Amino acid sequence: MTSQEETLNVTRTVAEFAAGVAFEELPADVVERARLLALDGIACAFVGAKLPWAKKAVEAMSMVESGTGATLWGWGKSVSPSSAALLNGTFVQGFELDDFHAHGALHSSSVVVTAAMAAADIRPETTLGELLRAFVVGYEVGPRVGMAMGGGRLSTIGWHTGSVYGTAASAVAAGSVFGLDAANMESAIGNSVTRASGLMAAQYKSMVKRMHHGMAAQSGLVGAALASKGFAGTESVLEHPYGGLAAAILGDVDEADFSKLTDGLGENWILKTIGIKRYACLIMLHSTIDEMIAQRVQGLRDSDISRIRIGVAESVARRTSWKMEAPGKTLSAQMNLRFATAVALLDGAAYVEQFSQESLARPEVWDLMDRIDVYHDERIDALGRDRRFVTNIDIELTDGTTRTLVSTPPQDREFDAESVRVKFRGLVQGLIPDAKIDEIEQFILTASPDTPAAELSALLGTPSEPALSGLDS
Structure with a gap:
């Protein structure tokens, strides 16, 4: 456990890392891992994009948000950035195929890639290097927050851990694309984490469980956008002894181990322990x-x-x-x-x-x-x-x-680049044209950092075929 005195400035430390790390400083193997994780998440999104619950979600969101400006993956249409983060996150988590972290207890791509891509749609000058930097900070922060809070411990009392911890990951990913400084990055985290949610009774008979991580992605995007305009978020939101995340969900801030969040941050890369699922289930x-x-x-x-x-x-x-x-x-x-x-x-x-x-x-x-x-x-x-x-x-x-x-x-059980490529192609084969499959794979894995991120957004808008029929929830 961590004493209250030792928890001072935890959120600010995370914000300084997310705001301060430069793409050029990132180790090559870390960037490579981020590319592979993103490719896996995007494959999962194409599977999830036209499933029954995804279609219902798209129809419902069109009732309440009529804006455009961001790509809805697999649909060939533009929606509001807020809807894009929510819906694309829902697609990634749509059939339980996406990544995992055994100790951090979240599905990272569904909150990180989706929030960062929606932010890049808002900021069209974003380069792939800036996008990859955003992926890296999100992939790093999310599992660390989960580890600090006890990982799967929350699931024993009914929280959906990933949609709780994912609000911090999505905030730093979107905030990185927006170029927030440390103070505003802390506000982004505060604005997003205050919306942490997700109740696991949803796993029995509902569609909303598949949207929980999308909700976290949306929270991060909105939280970062608010911070970019000077809207102040909660300071010390992770470690505040009254109403901070740890105190609220664990009952006492001293129950958290913030050393797992801050020790080695930017040096010992936890994102390299994010795993790739081999089965379509929990x-x-x-x-x-x-x-x-x-x-x-x-x-x-x-x-x-x-x-x-x-x-x-x-x-x-x-x-x-x-x-x-x-x-x-x-x-x-x-x-x-x-x-x-x-x-x-x-x-x-x-x-x-x-x-x-x-x-x-x-x-x-x-x-x-x-x-x-x-x-x-x-x-x-x-x-x-x-x-x-x-x-x-x-x-x-x-x-x-x-x-x-x-x-x-x-x-x-470790994975390598070839296993991710095989999974990617196995999932999207027949859903989008083969030429688009090749383009997406090559862009994510090999495109140079100065390439416009908008090119990836355009590729992900490729209309997809439904992955399965006869599903109801």
Whole structure:
């Protein structure tokens, strides 16, 4: 824990970093990582852009905001910058495919890239180098704020962590594009973080959970725009002992560990530990999915199974262990460990198709789910918060034997540039023309820093085809 005396000027330290770092000072591997993360987020956005909830959101926002000036990704149209941040963020998070940070507990691209791109649409002279700098500061600040606040700890009491922590990340990303100085950057953070929100009851039967990170992106853009005109935001909003973020969400500012936010800021790059999802569901489910797919490869089939027992950490149990009722909803399936375990073993995969309405209608999935138990295992808690995605799995077979497995958490599985390219192409193939796929990939990964960022905005406006049919929530 951090004493109150040690928390002085935490928000200002973050603001000085975000306002002061120059693109030319950024290490090459950090910039490369930001490019790859952005490419992944944009792929997710094209998948999400025409899903049913995305269409409804676009229609609804057109009722209340009629402005133009910013690109709505995948739609070939212009909307207000505020709507662009909200809606594009919703698209990125639209099908649970986007990045994760195991300890910072947010989906960074959905708040960082979307807020920065909307800001760049407002400021058309923005270069790619300035945009990449904005990506870097947002990718760095977001996970650090989450780590300082206990990461997934908030999810145990029902907060959607990413849409809480993401308000700081989006603010510094947009503020970087606007060229804010440290004082105004602190105001941007204050203006944005005061709107931190997101309640996880949304994961059961709603569409709004998919919009939470978009709301955080919008908050950051608006907060930075206000600050750019001298509208003063809350000072010390992260660490203020009364009504600051830590005090409000943790109950006491001393519960935060601000050293995880400020120590090594600008030197030890946390953004390099942001991961790329390999499955279309909540990151808490991935380690068990890995084990089920491996078991299928070894020949295990659902007919061999009497029962599966999965021991998980407290935070994972609260988020994933409830018993779904048929016919189920896509979003609920993407949050539910029983469902993910069943489809992974049946199909050897847990990607877009496994969470479709067609998959939810399969009797064999529900039959296997009835044989899966998920329980809180205190042995996982004892490993520490950083290992909370480990699972203990016992597979009881019909021949009377039991297979005991300990899963590897997803943050232990590294990704490289080629895996991101493969995922990008796999997701957008058939949604936009092949020539546009090539252009977007090449621009993000190789364009020079002095290239106008507006060229990327124009590419992202390419109209896309719907990714899936038959979805309702």
